[in-house]
Amino acid sequence: MQRTVVLLKPDALQRGLVGEIIHRLERKGLKLVGLKMIAASEALLDEHYAHHKDKPFFAELKRFMMSSPLVCMLWEGIEAVEVVRKMAGATNSRQADMGSIRGDFSVSGSANIIHASDSVETAKVEEERFFEKDEIFEYETVLSPFLYGKDEE
Numbered sequence: 001m002q003r004t005v006v007l008l009k010p011d012a013l014q015r016g017l018v019g020e021i022i023h024r025l026e027r028k029g030l031k032l033v034g035l036k037m038i039a040a041s042e043a044l045l046d047e048h049y050a051h052h053k054d055k056p057f058f059a060e061l062k063r064f065m066m067s068s069p070l071v072c073m074l075w076e077g078i079e080a081v082e083v084v085r086k087m088a089g090a091t092n093s094r095q096a097d098m099g100s101i102r103g104d105f106s107v108s109g110s111a112n113i114i115h116a117s118d119s120v121e122t123a124k125v126e127e128e129r130f131f132e133k134d135e136i137f138e139y140e141t142v143l144s145p146f147l148y149g150k151d152e153e
Contacts, residue, residue, distance in 0.1 A: 002080040005126035007115035010068035034074030
């Protein structure tokens with residue numbers, strides 16, 4: 001099973017969308033294996049957004065991400081990275097398809113509700129960045145036999 005990190009950004013928390021987003025991911029069939037709230041430090045954001053450090057919006061991005069707590073989640077499922085990215089929608093919410101999280105709840109290119117790992121490799125790095133081993137839970141759900149075909153397990 002693949003794991004992927006999902007961060008609900010300050011706008012999701014402030015707008016009361018946390019439950020709705022969790023509901024969508026659960027209804028899709030993904031399994032929640034880690035969940036917590038954090039106050040993101042400047043150092044954590046410098047590491048997480050290092051690929052944006054030379055862009056003009058970097059300082060504002062960090063300010064925004066420190067404006068409220070983040071909800072950090074770790075989800076598990078077959079091809080979880082790709083599934084969650086599709087559910088999140090295009091980074092620029094104005095271009096996101098209706099039915100996606102960004103398409104339904106955001107009109108901004110920067111205040112775009114959700115972060116989702118962009119690759120399996122990135123997901124592994126982000127899992128270590130945002131979660132300690134004892135914050136990740138292994139368990140079986142009673143729904144497992146109804147989520148995937150026998151040939152997919």
